[in-house]
Amino acid sequence: MGSAGTVAELVQRQWGDHRPGLRHEGTVLTHHQVASGAAARAALLAELLPAGSEPHLGVLLDNTPEFPLWLSAAALAGAAVAGINPTRRGAELARDILHTECRVLITERAHLPLLDGLALPGVRVLVTDTDAYAALLAPYAGAQPGDTVLKRPAPATRMLLYFTSGSTGAPKAAICTQGRLAAAGRSLVDHFGIRGEDVHYVCMPMFHGNAVIADWAPALSAGAGVALRRRFSASGFLDDVRAHGATYFTYVGRAVQYLLATPERADDREHPLRLGFGTEAGAVDAARFRERFGVRLVEGYGSSEGGAAIQRTPDTPPGAIGRASDRDDLAVVDPETGRERVAAVFGPGGTLVNGAAAIGELVNRGRTPFEGYWRNEAADAARVRDGWYWTGDLFFRDPDGFLYFAGRTEDRLRVDSENLAAAMIENILARWTDAAAVAVYAVPDPVAGDQVMAALALRDGARFDPEAFAAFLRDQPDLGTKMAPRFVRVVPSMPVTATNKVHRVGLRREGFWSGGPLWWNGSGGAYEPFGEGQLGPLIREYEEHGRHDLLSSHGGGF
The missing domain is CATH 2.30.38.10 (Luciferase; Domain 3)
Incomplete structure (x- = not known):
């Protein structure tokens, strides 16, 4: 079978393939049923989009079968899908939909409250889990792939408008064409030896590029099956993997840490999973994951923008x-x-x-x-x-x-004129056995530059022992003299974004003082509780050096 130049060609290849292709909870669709459902939705989309409008549709869904069905439909129709983040609210949510010029929005009843009161002029909303939606689709049940197109699919045809998770300003919608998405899927198939009998477990949110580009696309390219989880669940992960026979999954951010934080079981290695591919697991947690579950994690590098790629080779250290x-x-x-x-x-x-x-x-x-x-x-x-x-x-x-x-x-920090990277410090702190999750970020120094602050979420049953933590830091040979956290916050759980990345913006906004347990080594020695007694002198130090305004700009509640 030759290489496909478009996602539309990959969808068409599913026609007549009656192997299981899409699994979700108790539902199983064959590859043929996926292609047939996509053709019906493509025909419906062609009827709904006004003449002369951009062929864009928004998808505001959890990971249900409708999401990959509409991705496939968009490919067949020559349209583009804008993945709409359900954690956005109000004017920000409306802005995402209107900015990408979506004239059709696909959603479900669970997300309808998000749309209450929003001004979405010219946007037709379809609610998938309703009788009205089923009735709207019914006339197109006999559609064939390629019957109806808005724009003839070609490698340069827009396929995805996926919002980046930037920390400042409104999210940017990165363009991904059918050619680039098909090539990305084919590259991962070749790199990991993905086969038609594999099953890809999609538990990361499909409104984000990771799940579509690194999980769905290679499955489509190889003719492999896809198993969906509505939302990521650490406790339900292995049960899903076993139930669906999943062999491959992708992860982002702190998902691996959440899996490691689940109670260990005697059957942790009894599953068909062979590979995880993602970002930000860290070497320590990747080693722990392989030791416990017997699954190799491959750290990759890429983004929805696709501007640079790094390839892992067998000799990668x-x-x-x-x-x-x-x-x-x-x-x-x-x-x-x-x-x-x-x-x-x-x-x-x-x-x-x-x-x-x-x-x-x-x-x-x-x-x-x-x-x-x-x-x-x-x-x-x-x-x-x-x-x-x-x-x-x-x-x-x-x-x-x-x-x-x-x-x-x-996430760079500048401490005593030395530039530091937060991720480097996080990788070191992650070795502390009492830590379930770690985040490092900058807070302003009273005199110049930054100080290092760490947020720690502890494992079940652990408590923060300042002496043990300080001893651990002293034992780390690669912890530079400027890297040790000046402040340590103990949080009940690590705040994360919808894609399981640490929500550093929120942490930086809260700054030093959020009312929770806070420790510091202000004298450079042992860690001590930070409270009202330390707060006044610290504020005065900022005032003496004319940097008090930085406290409000970085948060802190002062």
Whole structure:
């Protein structure tokens, strides 16, 4: 079977394939039923979209069968799907729908309250779990793939408008064409040896690029099955994997930590799962996951924008993501000067000893597959400057060219004139056995620059022992002299976004003081409780140096 140039071709290949193709709770659809359902929805979409409008539809759904059915329908019709985040509210939610010029919005009854009171002029809302929806679809039950198209599907046809999870400003809708999505799926099939008998477990939200680009697309490319979970559940993960016979899954953010936090069971290794692919698990948790569940986790690098790719090879050392793909000319540069950073130097145990000189922003100096943002020229210009694609991510490179992720540029800290990456400190703190989840972020220093603050969510039954924590820090050979947290917040659970990434914006906004347990080593020694007695002198120190305004801009409740 030759390679497909479009997602539409991949959907059409399902026609006549009566193997199980889509599983959700008690529902099983064959590949043929998926293709047939997609053809019906494509025909309906062609009737509903006004002439002359952009062929865009919004999908505001949990991971139910309707989501991949409408993705497939959009591919057949030559339309684009905007994944609408159900954690957005009010004017922000309306803005996402209107900005992407969706004239049809697919949703379900559970999400209808989100639309109450919103002004959505010209938007037709379809509610999937209703009799009215079933009646609307019924006349198109006999549609064939390719019967009705809004725009003839081609590799350059828009397929996805997926919002990035930026920390400032309104989210940007990254464009992904049918050709790029089909190529991404094919690449993962080749890289991981995905077969038609595999089952891909989609538990990350499908409004986010990870689930569609890294999980659904390779399954479609290989003719593999897809099993859906409405929303991620750590406690239900293994039961789902066993029930659906899942062999592959993707993860983002803290999902792996949540799985490791579930009670251990004697049958943790009794399942068909063979591979997890994602980002931000960290080397420590990836090793713990493999030891407990017997499943290899492969850390990848990519984004909805697709501007740079890193390929993992068999000789990739522990902790590294891989090398630049053949198509890319990747470099790690100083974001202020554009000059290339020096190669990483490792000490005993593989510790990075020259982080300040080696860590920089990853750029693609070659031809980038970045396809732009929808109606956002300013964001396009910020992403591509002087012919380079700037990823917004921090990396370092070893002498052999292997690349290591070090965090987002917005998560940099500057402590005593030294630049630090939050992700590097997090990876060290994650070794502490009492920690279930860790987040590191900057709070303003009273004199200049930043101080390091850590939020810790503890494992069940653990309590914060300041002496034990300080002893742990002293034992870490790669914890630089500027890296130790000045402040430590103990949180009942780590705040996360809808895609299971740590909600650092919220943590930074709360700053030092949120009324919860807070510890500090203000004198540079042992960690002590931080309370009202320490608050007054600290505020006065900020005032003496003219930096009191930073407390309100960083939060803190002062």
